[in-house]
Amino acid sequence: MSMIFAIFKVLRKLLRTFIKRRLILVFVLFAISALINGTLFYIFEVVHGPQKQFSYLHCIYWAIVTMATVGYGDIVPETFAGYVIAGETIIIGIAVFTLLISTIAEAFLQQSLKRYMGLARLKNVDVVVIGSSEICKEAIDELRMNRKDLKISWVLEEQPKTPPEDIDFVVGNPIEEETLIRAGIKSAKHLIVCILDDSMAIHIVLTAKRLNKNIRIAALAKSSKTKELLEEAGVSIVVPLRVIGRELASAVFEPSVT
Known part of the structure; x- marks a missing residue:
């Protein structure tokens, strides 16, 4: 799977460069076609033709609207040469606009595919959530239930079998800067780290803080030592896993407490 993503990333860069160019x-x-055809129209219809009332700018305007196949009819050729130029301008205009539309369509298709594959670069993100555990999913559901206005970015290490609905996600290694940047870490106000690997969680926190010093971070910790390290790294709220254990025990011995 990782090999597929690596190949896709290379193809994506090549395609993006090709589309831009x-x-x-x-x-x-x-622009060149408009200038050439506008100039030819000016020479044959104005300078050596009967339409002395039009300026060079009028002829450039005529070339643009003709190439765009709009054809307002306010400026029309009156000479044989003018008709030839008009026909050639329409043909070139159709070709150029077809090429333009296909290029824009490719750009939209590429962006849609990138979002579906979790490879898009997300913008204006409020909360970044990292992890694929049920704890993480519960945190996302809680955020969506209470703050529907928040834009959430979900970072997953692997491509999900079924892409999550109504939420943007990013696939990649969460300890890499490139993945966090694509997830919108630089604009995010909050980060939730649900990774159960303590060393990875600490690495993610340090990288996130380097990219966004003002971000507020909440993270899980498997041990008291990890809790101390996460707090030293700049985590605002650390939730030890033993707290979850206590909640489970409370459900047995104190069923009225939820």
């Missing part, structure tokens, strides 16, 4: 190429081609 093709968009630039399309706009440059459009």
